[in-house]
Amino acid sequence: MTQLCPASGTGAVNAGHRGSLHPHTQNGLMVPYITKWTGERTLRRVMVRRGAGIGFADESPYDRDDDGVLWIRQTSAQGSGEAEYLNVHSARQRQVTRGLLCQGCAVDTVEQDPQRQLFVLKDIGKPIGEGELTTAGPVCLPCAHVTRTHCPPLRRHVAAWVERPLLWGVAGILHDRGTLRPLPKESLEMVSYEDPRLPWVLAVRQVLSLNGCAAVDLGDLGARGVDAMTGLPDR
Numbered sequence: 761m762t763q764l765c766p767a768s769g770t771g772a773v774n775a776g777h778r779g780s781l782h783p784h785t786q787n788g789l790m791v792p793y794i795t796k797w798t799g800e801r802t803l804r805r806v807m808v809r810r811g812a813g814i815g816f817a818d819e820s821p822y823d824r825d826d827d828g829v830l831w832i833r834q835t836s837a838q839g840s841g842e843a844e845y846l847n848v849h850s851a852r853q854r855q856v857t858r859g860l861l862c863q864g865c866a867v868d869t870v871e872q873d874p875q876r877q878l879f880v881l882k883d884i885g886k887p888i889g890e891g892e893l894t895t896a897g898p899v900c901l902p903c904a905h906v907t908r909t910h911c912p913p914l915r916r917h918v919a920a921w922v923e924r925p926l927l928w929g930v931a932g933i934l935h936d937r938g939t940l941r942p943l944p945k946e947s948l949e950m951v952s953y954e955d956p957r958l959p960w961v962l963a964v965r966q967v968l969s970l971n972g973c974a975a976v977d978l979g980d981l982g983a984r985g986v987d988a989m990t991g992l993p994d995r
Contacts (some may be wrong), residue, residue, distance in 0.1 A: 799840025813959025
């Protein structure tokens with residue numbers, strides 16, 4: 761089922777983040793909230809058949825989301841070790857996409873603007889289109905400006921105000937129905953909530969569908985608050 765992201769906080773997802781900035785920095789620059797750290801490990805579990813799909817042999821209720829989708833297990837030790845800028849922590853990515861928190865600092869973007877959220881994606885030669893699928897979360901304006909200057913993959917980017925970010929599905933690892941082994945694929949498979957393959961996927965990312973999109977040039981938005989996001993001491 762396609763679901764509308766909440767227009768307000770989502771209980772435990774937003775607890776401790778609303779209205780506050782994520783503080784972790786490295787080499788004087790803020791580390792995005794969704795970034796995985798070297799001190800965080802992905803835990804490999806024994807896979808079993810569970811109902812009409814896959815499950816963990818030692819599964820707990822925390823391993824599945826509200827739609828019954830099985831999620832990868834990772835330890836949570838944010839700030840431990842070095843930041844792996846090119847890798848995303850699955851649980852924090854799910855928090856920002858479901859709760860519409862800024863993926864940079866974890867501030868609640870709905871409190872900042874209840875009508876629309878700002879999304880900044882890698883430029884692949886076209887603007888953000890209606891119904892665009894993405895695993896990116898929204899960003900607040902200060903983090904958007906930091907991203908375009910300090911995040912190499914997004915120095916060439918496209919941006920849009922989005923009125924209706926929808927929970928579309930997940931991106932993950934599909935498993936063979938007979939052997940229960942992962943199917944060979946170089947990248948994660950996007951699977952919608954209406955896809956019959958959903959019970960056979962181990963989710964790694966939440967996927968949003970972006971609707972009500974209006975393209976925007978970040979250079980026209982101003983850089984209010986950017987100075988507060990850079991030059992912070994390491995911690």
